[in-house]
Amino acid sequence: xxxxxxxxxxxxxxxxxxxxxxxxxxxxxxxxxxxxxxxxxxxxxxxxxxxxxxxxxxxxxxxxxxxxxxxxxxxxxxxxxxxxxxxxxxxxxxxxxxxxxxxxxxxxxxxxxxxxxxxxxxxxxxxxxxxxxxxxxxxxxxxxxxxxxxxxxxxxxxxxxxxxxxxxxxxxxxxxxxxxxxxxxxxxxxxxxxxxxxxxxxxxxxxxxxxxxxxxxxxxxxxxxxxxxxxxxxxxxxxxxxxxxxxxxxxxxxxxxxxxxxxxxxxxxxxxxxxxxxxxxxxxxxxxxxxxxxxxxxxxxxxxxxxxxxxxxxxxxxxxxxxxxxxxxxxxxxxxxx
Amino acid sequence: xxxxxxxxxxxxxxxxxxxxxxxxxxxxxxxxxxxxxxxxxxxxxxxxxxxxxxxxxxxxxxxxxxxxxxxxxxxxxxxxxxxxxxxxxxxxxxxxxxxxxxxxxxxxxxxxxxxxxxxxxxxxxxxxxxxxxxxxxxxxxxxxxxxxxxxxxxxxxxxxxxxxxxxxxxxxxxxxxxxxxxxxxxxxxxxxxxxxxxxxxxxxxxxxxxxxxxxxxxxxxxxxxxxxxxxxxxxxxxxxxxxxxxxxxxxxxxxxxxxxxxxxxxxxxxxxxxxxxxxxxxxxxxxxxxxxxxxxxxxxxxxxxxxxxxxxxxxxxxxxxxxxxxxxxxxxxxxxxx
Numbered sequence: 001x002x003x004x005x006x007x008x009x010x011x012x013x014x015x016x017x018x019x020x021x022x023x024x025x026x027x028x029x030x031x032x033x034x035x036x037x038x039x040x041x042x043x044x045x046x047x048x049x050x051x052x053x054x055x056x057x058x059x060x061x062x063x064x065x066x067x068x069x070x071x072x073x074x075x076x077x078x079x080x081x082x083x084x085x086x087x088x089x090x091x092x093x094x095x096x097x098x099x100x101x102x103x104x105x106x107x108x109x110x111x112x113x114x115x116x117x118x119x120x121x122x123x124x125x126x127x128x129x130x131x132x133x134x135x136x137x138x139x140x141x142x143x144x145x146x147x148x149x150x151x152x153x154x155x156x157x158x159x160x161x162x163x164x165x166x167x168x169x170x171x172x173x174x175x176x177x178x179x180x181x182x183x184x185x186x187x188x189x190x191x192x193x194x195x196x197x198x199x200x201x202x203x204x205x206x207x208x209x210x211x212x213x214x215x216x217x218x219x220x221x222x223x224x225x226x227x228x229x230x231x232x233x234x235x236x237x238x239x240x241x242x243x244x245x246x247x248x249x250x251x252x253x254x255x256x257x258x259x260x261x262x263x264x265x266x267x268x269x270x271x272x273x274x275x276x277x278x279x280x281x282x283x284x285x286x287x288x289x290x291x292x293x294x295x296x297x298x299x300x301x302x303x304x305x306x307x308x309x310x311x312x313x314x315x316x317x318x319x320x321x322x323x324x325x326x327x328x329x330x331x332x333x334x335x336x337x338x
Numbered sequence: 339x340x341x342x343x344x345x346x347x348x349x350x351x352x353x354x355x356x357x358x359x360x361x362x363x364x365x366x367x368x369x370x371x372x373x374x375x376x377x378x379x380x381x382x383x384x385x386x387x388x389x390x391x392x393x394x395x396x397x398x399x400x401x402x403x404x405x406x407x408x409x410x411x412x413x414x415x416x417x418x419x420x421x422x423x424x425x426x427x428x429x430x431x432x433x434x435x436x437x438x439x440x441x442x443x444x445x446x447x448x449x450x451x452x453x454x455x456x457x458x459x460x461x462x463x464x465x466x467x468x469x470x471x472x473x474x475x476x477x478x479x480x481x482x483x484x485x486x487x488x489x490x491x492x493x494x495x496x497x498x499x500x501x502x503x504x505x506x507x508x509x510x511x512x513x514x515x516x517x518x519x520x521x522x523x524x525x526x527x528x529x530x531x532x533x534x535x536x537x538x539x540x541x542x543x544x545x546x547x548x549x550x551x552x553x554x555x556x557x558x559x560x561x562x563x564x565x566x567x568x569x570x571x572x573x574x575x576x577x578x579x580x581x582x583x584x585x586x587x588x589x590x591x592x593x594x595x596x597x598x599x600x601x602x603x604x605x606x607x608x609x610x611x612x613x614x615x616x617x618x619x620x621x622x623x624x625x626x627x628x629x630x631x632x633x634x635x636x637x638x639x640x641x642x643x644x645x646x647x648x649x650x651x652x653x654x655x656x657x658x659x660x661x662x663x664x665x666x667x668x669x670x671x672x673x674x675x676x
Contacts (some may be wrong), residue, residue, distance in 0.1 A: 107521075134583075135583055135586075135587065148520070148527070148528040148529075149528050149529050180572060182486070182567075182568055182571040182572070182575075183445075189486070189568075190486040190487050190568045191486075191487050193568075213575050213579075214571075214572040214573075214575040214576035214579060215575035215576065215578050215579030215582075216579060217576065217579060217580075218576075218579045218580045218582075218583035218584075219579065219583060229520075230520055230527075230528045230531075230569070231568070231569060231572055233520040233552075234518060234520070234552040234569055234572060234573060235552075235572060235576060237520075237551050237552040237553035238552035238553065238555065238556075238573060238576055238577070238580075239576070239580060240553050241551075241552060241553030241554060241555060241556045241557065242555075242556045242576075242577060242580050242581065242584075243580065243584060244553075244556075245472075245473055245556035245557060246556075246580075246581060246584050246585070247584070248473075249473065250588065253605070254605045257607075259604050259605075259607075260604060260605040260607070262601075262604055263600075263601040263602065263603065263604025263605035263606075264601065264605055265601065266597050266598060266600055266601025266604070267591070267592045267597075267598040267601035267602055267605065268601075269595075269597075269598070
């Protein structure tokens with residue numbers, strides 16, 4: 001079986017060079033993968049000429065337009081028909097590719113995914129579900145996308161999709177699902193959580209463990225962290241901002257005196273391994289689940305490693321047929337069990 | 339002017355000893371303060387006998403009951419009439435004390451504040467507003483309390499109360515107010531944010547600077563971080579959990595080898611100053627704003643320093659008449675300006 005993946009080479013902070021480097025290395029690691037690179041042909045051909053690779057396995061698709069983070073997402077997707085993002089997503093829509101990877105504007109990837117690729121049958125909304133680092137490994141934070149003010153039955157679907165993803169892609173058997181709440185007692189929460197809680201409890205196809213307070217998230221108390229998109233977005237960005245702030249402050253403190261500078265050098269090797277667990281490189285991108293094909297958003301400042309990791313993630317996703325499992329999972333169960 | 343403050347000596351993780359120690363030291367620092375200690379008289383008298391202090395300035399109020407974090411808050415407040423919490427809040431209600439400090443159950447402090455002390459005239463809801471550490475100092479996170487699913491006009495009141503608090507207690511002139519959002523463009527957000535945004539923009543008594551994404555919160559981009567209580571609670575607890583997790587992982591890494599252990603010792607002094615900014619000791623407690631008196635919740639595991647800091651905070655609050663300023667501020671402005 002061959003897995004066809006599109007890489008959008010425009011829109012990311014580091015441009016086409018990291019996409020091309022990641023693509024060539026990703027090909028070597030995954031012999032069953034074929035790649036489409038959407039972007040500026042002249043630039044891509046020049047970058048590719050520096051590498052040795054099987055020319056039958058990379059196809060460059062020339063595009064004259066680029067969608068940036070300054071564009072209004074929906075409008076950009078509708079008007080910039082020859083952008084690397086729209087052309088790439090169209091390849092997925094037409095069945096020529098199974099998956100699409102982009103480091104471009106989150107809003108445009110979300111909008112393009114919905115408008116061009118479209119939802120799979122039975123899927124109410126398509127969540128954006130990144131993996132976040134914890135002391136136990138990683139957890140799936142679902143949803144961080146554009147589905148603000150979602151309804152309880154939508155959250156139940158997200159819980160199912162997240163469970164299927166964690167079981168098949170991350171390899172966690174019977175993943176624990178918890179809903180983000182402001183207390184652990186069942187009667188706690190806002191209206192949405194109170195309505196969703198009993199539906200999750202009644203859902204036999206997931207391993208629902210109850211509420212999780214945000215202070216427990218970094219300690220890996222659940223594998224699937226279920227929440228409405230506004231709260232998910234706040235959690236994801238605070239994770240990012242607070243990690244960055246604390247590491248910066250610590251680095252500043254450690255290099256503030258000659259004595260501490262020498263000490264910092266001595267701890268550097270041990271610290272580096274820990275700090276690397278706070279960057280997203282090895283975690284792959286955030287998938288938009290429940291689409292007709294796979295759409296993966298990688299971080300704007302992704303480097304080659306993130307692209308390689310996202311290629312691996314897409315291959316696993318297709319080979320284990322996560323899309324099919326999600327569609328069948330939602331169909332077999334009905335969308336909500338009472 | 340004398341400022342009368344109640345300290346609830348039961349309910350906290352560290353019991354009466356830290357409350358008594360903090361009380362005696364707080365008295366020395368604040369000559370205009372008088373204290374009531376509510377709790378077990380025998381224990382309190384014994385603890386107090388170890389210190390030299392002006393006996394006219396501390397009054398012990400004997401209570402036979404204790405509210406714990408295992409009690410259902412509202413029921414406990416209604417039934418445990420002789421608890422240190424209820425007796426203490428009643429002293430505020432009766433005007434015998436100006437302020438109340440407790441390290442007990444958050445839920446019970448919130449419930450007791452509302453049920454016993456009550457809201458000031460014109461106040462729709464009473465927010466819980468802790469200070470959180472940032473690279474620039476600290477910001478007020480309002481609301482983290484029990485007002486989930488609040489309405490837009492309630493958030494506008496919170497913005498005003500938060501501004502008055504930051505200006506008078508923390509001493510920040512014309513504090514910047516931002517609303518937590520999932521993007522910085524005005525059209526972003528959930529229904530609540532979209533409805534609240536124009537009301538804040540039209541509010542002339544605050545310095546509204548627009549939306550803030552959670553990744554910017556740790557960098558002190560605003561002085562008053564306005565959000566609905568569910569989201570505020572998630573931010574507060576994630577701040578706590580993630581800081582704890584990162585510091586633990588770093589400590590582990592730094593002491594993983596002999597070489598890194600020596601390095602860790604050399605950086606210890608410099609690091610300590612930085613790490614101390616992540617604990618709440620110097621920040622005082624979280625006030626419940628808009629009450630007829632001041633109710634301050636300090637962290638469950640508060641030590642003497644937190645009690646001293648909370649006493650200082652209460653004295654400033656009373657001396658600068660923040661309650662009066664809040665009531666007049668809400669009255670003069672109307673509750674919402676269009």
